[in-house]
Amino acid sequence: MKAGLLFLVFFALQNAACAQTFARSWDAWFGQLQLGAATGMQQTAATYNLGLYKSDQNHGYGLDFSGTTLNNSKIYSGTLTLSQDFLRLTRNRRTPFYLYGHVGLGLTHLRNNQFNDNFLLRGDDMLHFQIGLSPTYFFSRDFALQLSGKFQTQTLINYELDRLWSVSLGMFFLIPNFKPF
Numbered sequence: 001m002k003a004g005l006l007f008l009v010f011f012a013l014q015n016a017a018c019a020q021t022f023a024r025s026w027d028a029w030f031g032q033l034q035l036g037a038a039t040g041m042q043q044t045a046a047t048y049n050l051g052l053y054k055s056d057q058n059h060g061y062g063l064d065f066s067g068t069t070l071n072n073s074k075i076y077s078g079t080l081t082l083s084q085d086f087l088r089l090t091r092n093r094r095t096p097f098y099l100y101g102h103v104g105l106g107l108t109h110l111r112n113n114q115f116n117d118n119f120l121l122r123g124d125d126m127l128h129f130q131i132g133l134s135p136t137y138f139f140s141r142d143f144a145l146q147l148s149g150k151f152q153t154q155t156l157i158n159y160e161l162d163r164l165w166s167v168s169l170g171m172f173f174l175i176p177n178f179k180p181f
Helices: 002-022
Strands: 027-040 043-056 059-070 073-085 097-111 124-140 143-155 163-174
Touching: 027 059, 027 143, 043 163, 059 163, 073 124, 097 143
Parallel strands: none
Antiparallel strands: 027 043, 027 163, 043 059, 059 073, 073 097, 097 124, 124 143, 143 163
């Protein structure tokens, strides 16, 4: 009993002591590469996500690109996102675990051989709204494993894709010396 309690105290102190070394940079640019699954149009298929994010204290913003193929349709999305770490709403505590919530607005392009219009990218182009949650664990200051769940709803629909669910797993990494502005 005493050994178990001593182990728990030691484990808690060790995690508190290492929190600073594993904390992410507060003002940096990050990249994201993820693979997962998406569900829409009564089908599930593989999906990928690429992203570029700017963190600023406990929130940030970024640009996401994703792609998947459902029912012989190729679906590409670009999204401007805003994110917030739900574990640090007002204070910047440094720990290796973060829980980001994010919202976004963007453009979805659906390309299908049976559907071809003359607007923009010659397919079904839709505006979308996206909401999601991303638990993220940093192994070092510049590398993390991120699980991301997103719900995306479309507007201006000409085809049958009105909503898209996706879950993906991937890496979230610091882009050193990247200062575009």
